[in-house]
Amino acid sequence: MFRLDGKVALITGAAGEIGSAVARLFRSQGASLALVDVNQQGVLALAEELSEAAMACQADVSTAGGCRRAVDAAVERFQRLDVLVNNAGICPRIPFLKSTEEDWDRIVAVNQKSMYFCSQAAAPHLRRTKGRIISVASYAGRAGAAANASIYSGTKGAIIAMTKAIARELAPDVTVNAVAPGAIDSAMVNVLAPDRLQALLQTIPLQRLGTVDEVAKAILFLATEGSYMTGATIDANGGWMML
Numbered sequence: 651m652f653r654l655d656g657k658v659a660l661i662t663g664a665a666g667e668i669g670s671a672v673a674r675l676f677r678s679q680g681a682s683l684a685l686v687d688v689n690q691q692g693v694l695a696l697a698e699e700l701s702e703a704a705m706a707c708q709a710d711v712s713t714a715g716g717c718r719r720a721v722d723a724a725v726e727r728f729q730r731l732d733v734l735v736n737n738a739g740i741c742p743r744i745p746f747l748k749s750t751e752e753d754w755d756r757i758v759a760v761n762q763k764s765m766y767f768c769s770q771a772a773a774p775h776l777r778r779t780k781g782r783i784i785s786v787a788s789y790a791g792r793a794g795a796a797a798n799a800s801i802y803s804g805t806k807g808a809i810i811a812m813t814k815a816i817a818r819e820l821a822p823d824v825t826v827n828a829v830a831p832g833a834i835d836s837a838m839v840n841v842l843a844p845d846r847l848q849a850l851l852q853t854i855p856l857q858r859l860g861t862v863d864e865v866a867k868a869i870l871f872l873a874t875e876g877s878y879m880t881g882a883t884i885d886a887n888g889g890w891m892m893l
């Protein structure tokens with residue numbers, strides 16, 4: 651169970667905390683990997699760590715062209731694509747009343763447009779392999795972020811809705827699902843002041859932050875055994891919000 655032998659996965663934002671955890675877990679399960687990120691040094695170092703079964707691909711997935719180039723590079727190298735993980739994302743903390751049009755365009759492009767156009771570029775290849783798309787949404791897309799991330803929250807809600815719509819269009823060939831992490835032990839959450847973090851933990855039934863490995867395991871499930879799931883979003887949030 652949970653093996654990915656002979657499968658090729660493309661992971662966006664692969665140099666980041668959750669992306670690299672997904673890459674290491676997928677590699678341990680036998681996958682070949684296209685590691686995509688704007689951070690060239692980050693993906694090069696990770697590809698070196700994960701052996702010749704992993705290729706580094708520097709690409710900016712905030713444009714449709716960047717998404718296409720990343721998918722083309724992966725298929726050229728491995729001749730197939732089985733799993734797309736739309737993970738690249740940014741969460742600048744900007745108060746609603748101070749957000750600018752430039753902030754909007756940037757956050758929407760990196761978080762939301764990338765999910766849409768990477769999925770579109772990957773779809774013909776995934777149709778051939780009966781593949782999977784898994785996108786990283788967020789608790790914020792369900793409930794709205796607690797602090798200064800209104801645009802971010804909108805992009806994550808959009809990922810949950812687009813997951814359902816794209817799942818219908820790509821059925822029955824490709825399954826399309828999302829994972830919505832809650833507060834994960836990572837730089838994105840550790841920017842909170844200690845007293846705010848303590849207050850946050852008191853609202854989470856499991857009384858701790860999640861780990862990047864726990865998010866990666868939910869993504870692995872959708873990439874392997876979750877064969878009768880499509881259009882779904884799995885919450886990995888310690889019970890912070892129960893739907």
Ligand SMILES: NC(=O)c1ccc[n+]([C@@H]2O[C@H](COP(=O)([O-])OP(=O)(O)OC[C@H]3O[C@@H](n4cnc5c(N)ncnc54)[C@H](O)[C@@H]3O)[C@@H](O)[C@H]2O)c1
Nearest residue numbers: 663665666667668687688710711738739788831834836838
């Ligand atoms: N960390 C959390 O607590 C948390 C909670 C919920 C959801 N998420 C989501 O998980 C995903 C990963 O978050 P993380 O905590 O690992 O963050 P991270 O900052 O460690 O990783 C994000 C990665 O995306 C890359 N990236 C940014 N813009 C890009 C672009 N235009 N093209 C290609 N790559 C780009 C960055 O270089 C970085 O390596 C994000 O979508 C985030 O919104 C994180």
